[in-house]
Amino acid sequence: MSIEIKKSQKPVKYEDALKFMEKRLLEIDQNKSNDLIWTLEHEEIYTAGKTYKENEVLDKSIKILKTNRGGKITYHGPGQLICYFVIDLKKGKKDIRKFISNIEKTIIETLKYYQIDSFPDKDNIGVWYNDNSKIKKIAAIGVRVSKWIAYHGFSININNNLEKYNAIIPCGIKDKGVINLKNINDQNYKDIENVLIKNFISNLQN
Numbered sequence: 001m002s003i004e005i006k007k008s009q010k011p012v013k014y015e016d017a018l019k020f021m022e023k024r025l026l027e028i029d030q031n032k033s034n035d036l037i038w039t040l041e042h043e044e045i046y047t048a049g050k051t052y053k054e055n056e057v058l059d060k061s062i063k064i065l066k067t068n069r070g071g072k073i074t075y076h077g078p079g080q081l082i083c084y085f086v087i088d089l090k091k092g093k094k095d096i097r098k099f100i101s102n103i104e105k106t107i108i109e110t111l112k113y114y115q116i117d118s119f120p121d122k123d124n125i126g127v128w129y130n131d132n133s134k135i136k137k138i139a140a141i142g143v144r145v146s147k148w149i150a151y152h153g154f155s156i157n158i159n160n161n162l163e164k165y166n167a168i169i170p171c172g173i174k175d176k177g178v179i180n181l182k183n184i185n186d187q188n189y190k191d192i193e194n195v196l197i198k199n200f201i202s203n204l205q206n
Helices: 014-029 096-113 162-167 192-204
Strands: 003-007 035-040 045-048 064-066 073-076 080-088 127-131 134-146 149-157
Touching (some): 003 192, 073 162, 096 192
Antiparallel strands (some): 035 080, 134 149
């Protein structure tokens, strides 16, 4: 599997990232380009997946960008690591469930590197952390598959502004909270994207 690794240092506009991924998807489908893993940060934006409901927007003054990814409504902004991908599932087993499981495993292994225990939830996609018996989301996942090519991505909250989630019901889940890594363990996460990419490539090859 040949994968291009792209790392953006400056914040990338959500719409620009989406256009880039959709162009790459067409190129991969025509065997003109390699698979992609792309780490970046977004400027502040609320995005809504295909299954979101209007009542999940609590603050009606915020602007929502509707997208074609799976999932519901979420927030992106500074201090959050985004990992996008465009991966051709035809090269291996056409198994979307296993692909999402590999993403969850990648995030869990990456957090384990920083001595943080996290876990998946069979009922709610994403990766979770037990904060004094309160279950809180540390990483969100949103995937779309077209022509057996998976794209969009996942995000890990590092030191982002958690108050921004008060405007929405994140991912449509009312009874669980949101947390970031700095609130769990205030340490240096400078190298996290490299750890994440290494784990992701390893899990994709299994």
